[in-house]
Amino acid sequence: MASPTFACDTHTHTIFSRHAYSTIGECVAAAKAVGLELLGSTDHYSAMISASSPNNPMYLRDYQHFINFEVWPREWDGVYVMRGAEADIVDLDGHLFGWDIPMHKGITGRTFKRLLSLQEHVWRGIDYAIASIHNDDFTYDAALSQTTNMYVRALEDPKVLMLGHIGRAGVPFDVDTVLTAAKDLGKLIEINEHSFAPHYGKARKEACRHIACRCAELGVSIAVGSDAHIAYDVGRFDAVAALLDEIHFPRELVATRSKESFLSVFDGIAKS
Ligand SMILES: [Zn+2]
Numbered sequence: 089m090a091s092p093t094f095a096c097d098t099h100t101h102t103i104f105s106r107h108a109y110s111t112i113g114e115c116v117a118a119a120k121a122v123g124l125e126l127l128g129s130t131d132h133y134s135a136m137i138s139a140s141s142p143n144n145p146m147y148l149r150d151y152q153h154f155i156n157f158e159v160w161p162r163e164w165d166g167v168y169v170m171r172g173a174e175a176d177i178v179d180l181d182g183h184l185f186g187w188d189i190p191m192h193k194g195i196t197g198r199t200f201k202r203l204l205s206l207q208e209h210v211w212r213g214i215d216y217a218i219a220s221i222h223n224d225d226f227t228y229d230a231a232l233s234q235t236t237n238m239y240v241r242a243l244e245d246p247k248v249l250m251l252g253h254i255g256r257a258g259v260p261f262d263v264d265t266v267l268t269a270a271k272d273l274g275k276l277i278e279i280n281e282h283s284f285a286p287h288y289g290k291a292r293k294e295a296c297r298h299i300a301c302r303c304a305e306l307g308v309s310i311a312v313g314s315d316a317h318i319a320y321d322v323g324r325f326d327a328v329a330a331l332l333d334e335i336h337f338p339r340e341l342v343a344t345r346s347k348e349s350f351l352s353v354f355d356g357i358a359k360s
């Protein structure tokens with residue numbers, strides 16, 4: 089059974105992410121088996137998904153996973169299922185993938201009368217987004233003030249509910265400024281189980297630990313996510329549980345401790 093501290097897994101991937109291996113049905117079954125109340129499915133919404141390039145235009149077809157979520161039941165075998173996306177931050181202004189990619193045609197090939205960006209199409213279908221950095225090329229040579237502003241701007245997007253694995257991303261930024269912005273916006277900082285996998289170095293794990301400590305000290309709420317890329321890992325939070333235990337992290341700041349507490353944060357930003 090899942091630890092009583094973590095009744096939700098708000099960061100998981102399905103086969104849509106291409107380097108992940110389970111279906112949504114398998115992830116829900118895994119969530120139920122470990123006793124989770126809520127599963128957030130957050131496939132990559134980024135250039136990782138499509139072979140398109142500036143010379144080979146992107147189509148909404150490549151991202152149609154995100155536009156038909158209406159067919160997913162909210163309650164599935166007793167698990168509350170949320171529809172998410174893990175969106176890549178793509179520049180120092182904190183823009184998210186697809187913000188500048190106009191979609192001319194729908195998935196059937198019909199021309200849209202109204203031109204929306206890829207991000208606008210995806211945003212219509214999802215409950216929330218996790219903003220993460222996977223390709224940090226654009227941050228090389230950036231000043232700390234720029235990377236700090238980048239994370240704050242990403243948080244300001246109305247659909248962004250949390251920043252994903254900011255310790256593991258390896259991009260330096262002013263931790264207290266970003267954490268305080270999250271608190272002021274009623275949003276979350278993610279503490280990500282996968283960041284403690286053996287292949288990530290000690291420095292990145294130390295960064296995650298520092299972020300968790302500052303969240304506790306500044307009163308910033310966190311989301312605990314497995315970042316599962318296979319159903320087997322859904323709801324597994326062993327390393328994060330050990331860390332939070334060790335630093336005596338306040339339970340009331342763990343927004344994913346229950347379905348009710350996570351939904352109250354979600355409802356807060358959905359209304360604002
Ligand atoms: Zn991934």
Ligand SMILES: [Zn+2]
Pocket residue numbers: 099101174315
């Ligand atoms: Zn992920």
